[in-house]
Amino acid sequence: MSNKIMAVLAAATATALLTVAGCTVDRGAVPADGQGGGKKQTFGRNVQLFDAHRKVHESMKGKRIAFVPILYKGYNLTQNWGSTMERAFGNLGADFEVYDANFDTDKMVKIINDLISRRAVDVLILHNPDVGVLTQQIDAAERAGIYTIVVNMVSGRLGDAFIGVDAVHAAEDVTRRAVRDCAERGGPQRMAVIDGPGNDAASVQWSKGVHNVLDPAGYEVVTTAHTQWQNAVAQQAASSITQQRRNGICGYLVAYDLNAIAVGDAVADAVRRRVIRPDSIGVYTMAADARWCDALRKGRVTASAAYDVQGVGEAAVVTAQQLVQAGAPAGTSHTVAYVSHTVVDRDNADTTTIACYQGR
Incomplete structure (x- = not known):
């Protein structure tokens, strides 16, 4: 950046x-x-x-x-x-x-x-x-x-x-949640970032918010993958990173909720193939449309900074x-x-008015 x-x-x-x-x-x-x-x-x-x-x-x-x-x-x-x-x-x-x-x-x-x-x-x-x-x-x-x-x-x-959305603040809030989750499960202090083109405002501000939290906490961003907002690219990137890092990372910080679903699918596939342990890698993002909420209920994603x-x-x-x-x-x-924005997960997504939104 x-x-x-x-x-x-x-x-x-x-x-x-x-x-x-x-x-x-x-x-x-x-x-x-x-x-x-x-x-x-x-x-x-x-x-x-x-x-x-x-x-x-x-x-x-x-x-x-x-x-x-x-x-x-x-x-x-x-x-x-x-x-x-x-x-x-x-x-x-x-x-x-x-x-x-x-x-x-x-x-x-x-x-x-x-x-x-x-x-x-x-x-x-x-x-x-x-x-x-x-x-x-x-x-x-x-x-x-x-x-x-x-x-x-x-x-x-x-x-x-x-x-x-205040993308910097939203990224900070959900990254704090990721750090807390990693500490609770004793995971490594390493994360991966997956964003859009990388030179767009959402990606730039997302990265800024992520580093504002991770750097003082002593966490390392092991890689940043740019997806152009394409789900297939996000899934491919997560599959490759997970295969290489295995249980050496604790979470994915994904700038876009639909890309986060694809990342969650890649993590679930790695669990199925016993590449990583169950519940060892969380998937965190910004925004929460109806499809993301469906993935949340299935346990494919972890939390999001949902915004209005x-x-x-x-x-x-x-x-x-x-x-x-x-x-x-x-x-x-x-x-x-x-x-406005707020962090949602399986406990509160269905009762938060700005989460699980539809297209019309």
Whole structure:
């Protein structure tokens, strides 16, 4: 992990400030027909209840919202966000559309460039596959007066807002759980990390949180495998590491819950083949969709820092409304906001509202 990437992330987070508009402006003003920034504010200091309802709907009616995730179809995480956005923006009378990049960064860039060049949207909601890959697109959107909201994969270039899990803190919390489990079973002070591409925000922040806990505790990260978020690659990496290390590691710290299921399958296979002892290697991760919870009930994974996935989609909708209602030019403010997370396992996953989420 380069110092340059971490410096960008730290600077972006340190300078972030969540702002809510509340200035007095012309009575009854609403944003004009949608090019994003530079319009009048929707609300002044005082408002009547029914008038507020009318103004909110008038401000959002016909606004064009595009959600561009790294993958959509069949992917519970982004489909959860997208379905939440679709319901909420639909209720407000906005036009909402999902553009599925299908794990193709070049395709994602082309989609975004086209939307910006045609000024076809008022708000872009982006799921950045890399810390820096969408920098030019976010800059171009700002110049075109288009608001940008980045979800879950923070960019070095913030845009108007970032909303997502506090990946560093979540990694710290679940890594503490892994250390505690290892101590209780007398395992070796060695872990393996399995993340995504390695240069994306989730992987970088996950690694930071893991090392924040393991290094002071005297634990060693014996290897870090990059999977590009592909389950087959995660399973192959875990099979190879387990075969080589056998009972010489105590746990896998996996940055993505579906990859963690594949890692858990590899560990279970190693137990079946008597390569390792039963319950000698734990599998820990971040997020907890319904499929991960099924694997948890089967004993294939151990614990996760579950976070409020649906809250990310809801917050993106709220932020879009605030940007439109405030009417300030795109790029006027830059904010970072985190949703909640908590560690879940077999004892509490089924009773924790943010765990075991569905795609819709």
